[in-house]
Amino acid sequence: MSLQDKLDAMRQNFESGGPPYNIPAPVTETMHRATAELIASGAAKRALKAGDKAPAFTLKDPEGKAVSLAELLASGPLVLTFYRGVWCPYCNADLQALQAALPELEKYGVKLVAISPQTAPNSRRSQRENKLTFAILSDPGNEVAAAFGLRFKLPDYLADLYKNVFKNDLAVVNGDQSWTLPMPARFVIAQDGTILYAEVNPDYTRRPDPEELVPALQKLKAAA
Numbered sequence: 001m002s003l004q005d006k007l008d009a010m011r012q013n014f015e016s017g018g019p020p021y022n023i024p025a026p027v028t029e030t031m032h033r034a035t036a037e038l039i040a041s042g043a044a045k046r047a048l049k050a051g052d053k054a055p056a057f058t059l060k061d062p063e064g065k066a067v068s069l070a071e072l073l074a075s076g077p078l079v080l081t082f083y084r085g086v087w088c089p090y091c092n093a094d095l096q097a098l099q100a101a102l103p104e105l106e107k108y109g110v111k112l113v114a115i116s117p118q119t120a121p122n123s124r125r126s127q128r129e130n131k132l133t134f135a136i137l138s139d140p141g142n143e144v145a146a147a148f149g150l151r152f153k154l155p156d157y158l159a160d161l162y163k164n165v166f167k168n169d170l171a172v173v174n175g176d177q178s179w180t181l182p183m184p185a186r187f188v189i190a191q192d193g194t195i196l197y198a199e200v201n202p203d204y205t206r207r208p209d210p211e212e213l214v215p216a217l218q219k220l221k222a223a224a
Contacts, residue, residue, distance in 0.1 A: 003097040003209045007090055011205045027165060034158040038202040044183060047149035047200040054080075054189045055147035059115065059137035062123040067113075067137055069193070077110045077196075077220050078189045079213060082150055082182040084204065085118040086126040087168050094184070094207045095130045101210035102134060108217035109224070110188070117142045117174040117181065140175065145182035150200065154179045188216045196220065 015028045048054070058068040072078050081098060083091040095114065098105075102112055112134040116123060123136040142151040154162070154170075159179045162168045171177050184204055188197035197216035199208050 003093065003207055006093055006097075007205055007207060010089060010093065027161065030157060030161055034155060035203050035205075037155065038152060038183070041152075041202075043149075043152055044200045044202045047183070047185065047198070048187070048195055049198050050195055052195050052198075054187065054193050054195055055144070056193075057144045057147065059139055059144060060120065061135050061137055062120045062127065064120065067135065069189075072111055072113060073189065073191045073193065075111060077108075077191055077217075078187075079105060079110050079112045080187045080189060081112070081114045082145055082148070082185045083114055083116050084181050084184065085116055085170075085173055086122050086129065087166075087173060088204065090205055090207065091184070092126070092130055095126065095132060097207075098210050099130065099132050099134070101213075105210065105213065105217065108214075108221050110217060110220070113137060115139050115144060115182070117145070117170075117176075119173065119175045122173055139182075141178050142180045142182055145180075148182075148185065148187070150182040150185050151180050152183060152202075154181065186213070188213060188220070190220060 014023060017023055054069060056069050058066050061067055083094060098112060105112060114136045116136060117139050120138055123138055126136055139145055145151040162170060170179055183200055183202050184207060185200040187195050190196050197213060
């Protein structure tokens with residue numbers, strides 16, 4: 001089963017009101033509205049693309065160690081994935097798929113790193129529950145996500161839904177009051193900082209299979 005097949009099944013179960021979600025139809029309609037508005041805004045088209053330079057950053061891992069883009073690229077090319085948080089089942093499935101593909105990705109000499117606005121304890125939970133061996137970096141206020149063109153602010157009606165229906169208070173989960181998230185995205189970055197592959201989707205239920213990274217990684221290996 002492909003990653004997207006798995007996500008489609010999750011979405012169908014969620015929207016049908018099946019367990020463990022048991023979500024009423026008006027809630028689903030509200031979430032559809034928010035996704036449609038984000039797509040219509042054209043935000044994804046303004047994100048960084050292949051050929052752009054990746055912005056420099058320094059973020060902390062779950063243990064508080066500072067990690068810079070320059071340090072990451074010093075050892076080879078980078079696969080960088082942005083995800084919303086441990087509370088998102090679609091994001092968790094995405095991370096699990098990347099973990100399963102990691103041995104294949106590493107054959108091309110790349111490092112895999114995830115970036116999320118969530119706090120360090122939540123990143124440790126992500127690593128533990130999804131059995132991840134790759135690094136997760138915390139991006140307070142989605143500042144790095146903004147530099148990549150991924151940050152967006154949740155509309156008030158969606159923030160209210162997250163907080164009062166799903167009991168998912170992003171101000172607590174992320175440790176800031178901005179109520180912003182990154183659009184899910186995946187990048188392949190060459191050692192000189194050039195983005196070779198970029199995939200950004202304003203629909204959080206849509207994620208590419210990790211194998212879609214392979215053509216870009218093959219080009220990297222051939223160039224080396």
